[in-house]
Amino acid sequence: MALLSKDLIQQTVSKAPQTDIRHDWTLAEAEALFSFPFNDLLFRAQTLHRKFFAANEVQISTLLSIKTGGCPEDCAYCPQSAHYETGTNREPLMNIDSVLAAAREAKRGGASRFCMGAAWRRPNDQDLEAVCQMVEGVKEIGLETCVTLGMLREDQAEKLSESGLNYYNHNIDTSEEYYKEIITTRSYEDRLNTLENVRNAGINVCSGGIVGMGETQKDRSGMLTTLATLPEHPQSVPINMLVAVEGTPLSDEPAIDAINFARTIAVARIMMPASVLRLSAGRNEMTDEAQALCFAAGANSIFYGDVLLTTDNPERAADMALFDRLGLKPSKPKT
Ligand code: SAM
Ligand code: DTB
Numbered sequence: 001m002a003l004l005s006k007d008l009i010q011q012t013v014s015k016a017p018q019t020d021i022r023h024d025w026t027l028a029e030a031e032a033l034f035s036f037p038f039n040d041l042l043f044r045a046q047t048l049h050r051k052f053f054a055a056n057e058v059q060i061s062t063l064l065s066i067k068t069g070g071c072p073e074d075c076a077y078c079p080q081s082a083h084y085e086t087g088t089n090r091e092p093l094m095n096i097d098s099v100l101a102a103a104r105e106a107k108r109g110g111a112s113r114f115c116m117g118a119a120w121r122r123p124n125d126q127d128l129e130a131v132c133q134m135v136e137g138v139k140e141i142g143l144e145t146c147v148t149l150g151m152l153r154e155d156q157a158e159k160l161s162e163s164g165l166n167y168y169n170h171n172i173d174t175s176e177e178y179y180k181e182i183i184t185t186r187s188y189e190d191r192l193n194t195l196e197n198v199r200n201a202g203i204n205v206c207s208g209g210i211v212g213m214g215e216t217q218k219d220r221s222g223m224l225t226t227l228a229t230l231p232e233h234p235q236s237v238p239i240n241m242l243v244a245v246e247g248t249p250l251s252d253e254p255a256i257d258a259i260n261f262a263r264t265i266a267v268a269r270i271m272m273p274a275s276v277l278r279l280s281a282g283r284n285e286m287t288d289e290a291q292a293l294c295f296a297a298g299a300n301s302i303f304y305g306d307v308l309l310t311t312d313n314p315e316r317a318a319d320m321a322l323f324d325r326l327g328l329k330p331s332k333p334k335t
């Protein structure tokens with residue numbers, strides 16, 4: 001890892017404590033954070049984490065794929081893209097009763113938020129109407145709601161807001177420069193426009209990315225700098241470790257090492273100290289020790305339940321055993 005000048009590191013160290021929540025982060029500062037000695041980085045991340053959150057609480061979300069596979073988008077990491085043969089079955093939009101049954105089950109399992117994902121480039125108006133009804137139903141069950149449906153126009157974001165939606169997930173995935181290598185069917189700007197529509201509609205933004213797609217540390221710094229310089233930090237920031245799925249162009253991508261992954265979490269915690277950071281996809285491929293490192297680095301949210309959208313996630317019992325070992329407990333919903 002290229003070390004940056006001592007001056008720049010010093011400047012970063014002395015600048016941040018004056019104000020914890022900053023929107024003027026630079027790429028060079030993010031890179032400087034990445035090059036900190038690991039213990040210093042974790043100490044700084046932990047200190048900020050404890051200023052904004054209960055130290056040992058983790059928010060628990062359960063994910064459901066409400067419309068699976070056959071997506072027209074070409075995202076090199078994604079098992080649901082119609083451009084690749086991954087063995088993912090195409091399924092139509094689920095009916096509302098099955099979705100609500102899954103939400104009840106998630107609540108019984110201990111989740112506080114229910115996230116519904118659809119393999120769409122953007123929703124059509126009829127599908128959006130159906131999703132709004134699902135949001136209303138899930139809220140009645142007593143869960144926070146999150147959906148991820150692809151790009152949204154302003155009026156579509158407004159409609160979701162009126163249904164009472166709490167969070168909209170839309171990831172920027174990587175740096176602006178590396179984005180073109182990974183996704184060919186939409187631009188970084190498209191992604192940022194949707195985030196703006198969501199923010200303007202008063203919905204909490206959930207936006208993060210994927211680590212381990214062959215990007216450089218500079219790309220990771222770029223991704224976090226883009227998120228941390230938005231007009232508001234996303235209230236929720238998912239950091240996914242690539243799940244390398246056979247049939248996708250990234251299937252042979254070597255796994256990123258746990259220390260570099262934890263560094264990404266720690267830098268995200270420092271740059272967006274008041275945001276909930278989700279240790280997202282990839283936990284099934286991590287050791288307990290690697291996950292513990294991520295919680296120590298400032299991660300305070302997980303997906304809970306044995307599948308993500310189409311790939312495996314740890315069994316609930318394994319997660320509860322890990323929480324016990326680490327003295328972690330699920331946090332209560334805010335809304
Ligand atoms: N189609 C919508 C979209 O792209 O916004 C919503 C669903 S899409 C599956 C949601 C996010 O899942 C992607 O933005 C990406 O960050 C993440 N994701 C998809 N496949 C992944 C994989 N193989 N490993 C890690 N994260 C993945
Ligand atoms: C996010 O950042 N990660 C979740 C959620 N938002 C929708 C999705 C992970 C998907 C992993 C691949 C799959 O299971 O298909």
Ligand code: SF4
Nearest residue numbers: 071073075078081119
């Ligand atoms: Fe479609 Fe979303 Fe997968 Fe891209 S990430 S192929 S938009 S489901």
